[in-house]
Amino acid sequence: MKKNMILIIAALVIVVLAFAFFKDKIIATATPASDMDDFAKCLTAKGATFYGASWCGHCQNQKKMFGDSIQYVNYIECATPDGQGQTDACKFAGITGYPTWDISGEKMSGAIPLEELSQKTGCKLA
Numbered sequence: 001m002k003k004n005m006i007l008i009i010a011a012l013v014i015v016v017l018a019f020a021f022f023k024d025k026i027i028a029t030a031t032p033a034s035d036m037d038d039f040a041k042c043l044t045a046k047g048a049t050f051y052g053a054s055w056c057g058h059c060q061n062q063k064k065m066f067g068d069s070i071q072y073v074n075y076i077e078c079a080t081p082d083g084q085g086q087t088d089a090c091k092f093a094g095i096t097g098y099p100t101w102d103i104s105g106e107k108m109s110g111a112i113p114l115e116e117l118s119q120k121t122g123c124k125l126a
Contacts, residue, residue, distance in 0.1 A: 035126035039114070040072035042123035049102045051090055053079035056098040062111040 050073050052059030063070045078090035078098060086095070093102065101108040103120050118125040 036067060036069040037072055039118070039123055039125050040066055040069040043117060043121055044072060044074045046121040046123060047074075047104065048117065048121055049074045049076060049093075051076045051078050051093065051095045051098065051100045051102065053077070053083075053098045055079060055083050058111045059099045062099050065111070065114055 050062065052062065052075065054077060056079075063075075066073060076087075076089055076093075078086050078095055080087060094107070097109050099109070099111055101112055101117070103117075106120075108116075108120075114125050117123070
């Protein structure tokens, strides 16, 4: 009886740890890639621009929301190669924090939920 209880607890621990490790993959695949590709392409077609920096944790979280479809988002890297300054493109655009979205001239700071990006652009989020 005691041995069975230990096995059950061990199995539950393994399941919980596996979920914790793979949850980003599970959540990212909740929306089919083709739907997310279409959403990301629509954002770009509507002129939405995502400004970020390679060292920015919030920017990384925003990118994870798109999964592999981030390749279709108009992303501008603002960090200089040494990570110590800002690129001229971002200075010219008036970017003062990361991440920043520019949608039709309106600048939005922070990691923006996909639903809000959908509302602001009219792009369908499946």
